Amino acid sequence: MAPLQEIDSIRLKERNSVLKKIICVVLMFSLTVFFSCGASASELKSDKTIKELSEHKLLCEVLRYLYLWYLDEADIESAVKISKMEFQVRSLPVNLDQGDNSQFGEIFIPVWQISLTLKKSDYKIEESEKEIKSNGFKIVRVSRIRDENRQSLKSVSLNKNVEEIKEYLTKTRNQAIEFADQKFIERAKKVFRAEIIQLAKAKGLKLTEEENVINVSLLSPVGNELWVFWESGKLLVKFSCDTDISNPAIWDDEKVMFNVYDAYSQVVISLEEAAGSNNFMTRGQIGRALYNCIVLGKRIKLTPTPSII
Amino acid sequence: MFNNSFSKKWIMVRVLIMGFMLSCAFFCRAEPYREFVKLCSSSTPDGYLAYLLINEVPFPGEHSYVSVKDSKTGMIQILWVLHCRLFLIPKGYKQQHIANTSTENIIDIITANGQCEGFFANDEGLPGHDSRVCDRIKYLLKIANRGSKPGKFAELLSYAKSISSSYIKQYRIKEPDIFADIDIINAIKVTGRAYSWMANKDYYRPGGNFIAIPDSKNGAIAGNRFYTLKRKE
16 A cells, blocks of 8 residues: 555544544433433432422321321320321332323331322323323322331431321311312212112112112322212222322213122121131221211212112 | 306305315214224133233222233232142142142132132132122223223233233243242241232231231232241241
8 A cells, every 4th residue: 555545544543443432422421411311300209209298288187097097096095195206208119101100109107107108190091081190199008017128218207296286187177178079979979879779789678768878988188098888788888099089080980990898797806807808897997987987977868769679 | 147157156065065075084984993902701711810810900090000010010920829829839838728729720729719809619610700800891891992002901901811821821920920039028937939919908918827028028019918928847
């Protein structure tokens, strides 16, 4: 090769080598930026979850929910003298479907070793074009759990003044827990009427005007369950879903799903008597459900009378 | 002159009407019926197994729903429980004590008395299920077969169908058992593998030697809590 051509060839090689280095640097930089942005987005979501779960009102409503549905004498006795109540709050990292912006979090109350998992749903069911969007965090699960059995994730610890909690709960005693509005009740009645006809058929009951009464539990701002007690059938019916119970869209569905418990025959003192079965409730659980439906809840007569079976 | 202008107008009107009708025909054409997913009859072994798997996990919009992946994992782990009850009885235990039956048939495992809620052997000894099971599946199928393309409902139903058919053919599961290697929970030695599942409420428990697999070991999947067994030396 002539000297000039050799020089050109060397310069070309050097230039290619420099170009390759530049491309590598740019690629590495882009990847770094990409993954940093991703990490930041999930951190932001986690911070948002913790902030919402740390709100005083939400924590108070969680306590009210536990008081009505879960706590027993031993729990109250263990906490009656404390002046500060600790809550450990954290975001739960969950792999969601694409396009699902739901948030999951946990509140752990060390004094009772109670863990609550909460979810704020935000996704769409494409097949039916239904928005599944909660108006806030809802309790998905309550469990008594030893600390070492929880997932090891960082928490934020909050110490709340018990007197302030009591003040809030007392002040909002009559207003914080809502009943569904009249439109919802009308929709729900229609669904229950259809369901009760089926249940009556299954139990061999004849429906009359007098036997058409249901007692509907309160709706908690942080709960996502609706309990109904049908007086004549002695049946407890529980409905729960992934969005607000009072969302009319779910009650317009062709088929609303329930769990049904016979308050007469599906009751035990302890679930050890019926180990392995989802079919039973304890007398304590039945008692709480009945208290919430009959004493605190709303009595509704279903009219017009469903067809006599 | 009058006739000419009238004829022209009449022709224009006819053209407009034709155009309008063609447009309606184009935009309002009937959607061809699409069936994205169809399940085998529950009177067949793979259909019956698929019904159980679908019954036990949440679908979008239902309580405890997390994701498609979570519900699929739930189906696989439930299948593993059934398989373990059939073929992987740990040392010191008998199948009868864990599964309330003695069998090598998965349908018997499902229909054993008091085991899978909503599934049972009827008076003729044939596998049956509660009407609520069927009602829900019909409802899920209806949603799954809507729209212009298959979505999450079709994906989950098809998955249940596929793993059930595959299992009935070979009695093998290609996906790993995520609980296989657990050997200690709360200082109690356990057998590993899950031998029971229940709705994930801590007031439910299988009793006996069943030990709940905790959150720290991913024991809660698709709204269910899985249970292993205390090891017998």
